[in-house]
Amino acid sequence: MHLQPYRIEIPEEDLQDLKRRLVHTRLPTPLQNASWTEGTDPTYLRNLLNYWADGYDWRQREQWFNSFPHYRAEVDGVTLHFIHAKAASPNAVPLLLMQGWPSSFVQVLDFIPLLTHPARADALHFDVIAVSLPGYAFSELPTEHGMNFARVADLVVKLMVEVLGYERFAARGSDQGALVQQQIGLKYPERLIGLHRSGITPFLNPLPGDLTEEEKTYQQQVAIWAQRETAYARLQAQRPETLLPALTDSPAGLASWILEKFQRWGDTEDLDQHFGRDKLLDTITLHWFAQGGAGSIRLYHEAARDPGLSGRVQVPTAIAMPLRDGITVPAPRRWAERFYDVQQWTVMERGGHFPEWEIPEALAEDIRSFFSHLLSQ
Incomplete structure (x- = not known):
């Protein structure tokens, strides 16, 4: 298992190829008065693409990325990218951070210093x-079947224990990252101090026969939400290779596919003000250089083919439930307790699906409290 520091240096010819594609983008004639209701707002997308081509400075962003300590390690023949940011304290707790689609490590860059260098000594x-899932950013793109959440969990545990030397560690995840950590909790509970995640998986098939009235209402809401919001997931899980050429060959197509989710799932109606235009483009550009996000989409398919272990994670768990997470309606605690040993439950009035990005201070405090x-017990 080989570990080495990593510096992000995208070849100039790749940047020029991206700019050429952006300049020659062909967009459809927009609907009159089109908005986010029909999907990605065409006016917003056009303005963003123009800025991506002529205003966005990748080299400046790359310099910011490289101010963090990046590494790559080969684990069981798979190369994983991660940021390893150490605290000044010798008693610091190792914390595994993992995100999911359509995000990237950009989600946690401003968040990391709140954990490594808190205001109070x-x-x-x-x-x-902060580990990038296979196919994300600078982790290796899987080209064979089998890279599901359980397999990623195996790789990440080996990274943490055998490469980095952490016998036990804390974990914080969201989206696909939280599902990988759920598999860690089921397969390697002895390695975890505890789990912290936001949101909760709304689906269970078949549904238990002992649902509470609150859970029944919740599942009715989930059914409505699933009908309206999960077409993207069904396509990515069932026919990812149909979509991938469009995302891999067209930066406009990739941007449109990703931006709609930030708008739907974030706690905002103004993407630029809430997330920052440069940071949105950071994530989209990272997906572009990782072949249009192929790995992140294929992970949906692999999880559908083999979801891994099931059962209740017995590791102490904290769940933060942002009320404005547009990926699903807020779940009741009883539903979450079917999956986890929930010992801390925080309803967050603000924030959406990307809380490290949206409400970093509140989330850092929730993690630290848990x-x-x-550790004091």
């Missing part, structure tokens, strides 16, 4: 290991 410090309590 006596507060719990964390050594942060693990401080666990």
Whole structure:
């Protein structure tokens, strides 16, 4: 297992190819008065593409990325990219951070210093290991079947234990990253100090026969939400190769596919003000250089083919439930307790599907509170 520092240096010819494609983008004639109701707002998309071609400075963004300590390690023949940011405290707790689609490590860049260098010197410090899932950013793109959440969990545990030397560690995840960590909790519970995640998986088939009235109402809401919002997931899970040429060959297609989810799932109606135009383009550009996000989409398909272990994670778990996470309606605690040993439950009035990005201070405090309590017992 080989570990080496990594510096992000995209070849100039790749940047020029991206700019050429952006300049020669062919967009459809927009509907009159079109908005986000029909999908990605065509006016917003056109303006963003123009800025991507002539205003966005990748080299400046690359310099910011490289201010963080990046590494790549080969684990069981698969190359994983990660940021390993250490705290000044010798008693820092190792914390595995993982995100999911359509995000990237950009989600946690402003968040990491809140964990490694808290404002209060006596507060719990964390050594942060932010891992890019296979096919994301600078982790290797899988080209064979079998790279599902359980397989990724195996790789990540080996990275943490055998490469980095952490016998036990804390974990914080969202979206696909949280599902990988769920598999870690089921397969390697002895490795985890505890789990912290946001949101909860709304589906279980078949549904239990002992649902509470609150859970029944929740599942009725989930059914409505699923009908309206999950067409993208069904396509990515069932026919990913149909979509991938459009995302791999067209930066406009990739941007449109991704932006709609940030608009639907974030706690905002103004993407630029809420997320920052440059940071949105950071994530889209990282997906572009990772072959149009092929790995992230194929992971949906692999999870559908083999979802991995099922059952209740017995590791102490904290769940933050942002009320404005547009990926699903807020779940009741009883539903979450079917999947996890929930010991901390926080309803967050603000924030959406990307809380490290949207409400970093509140989330950092929630994480610190949970693990401080666990470690004091």
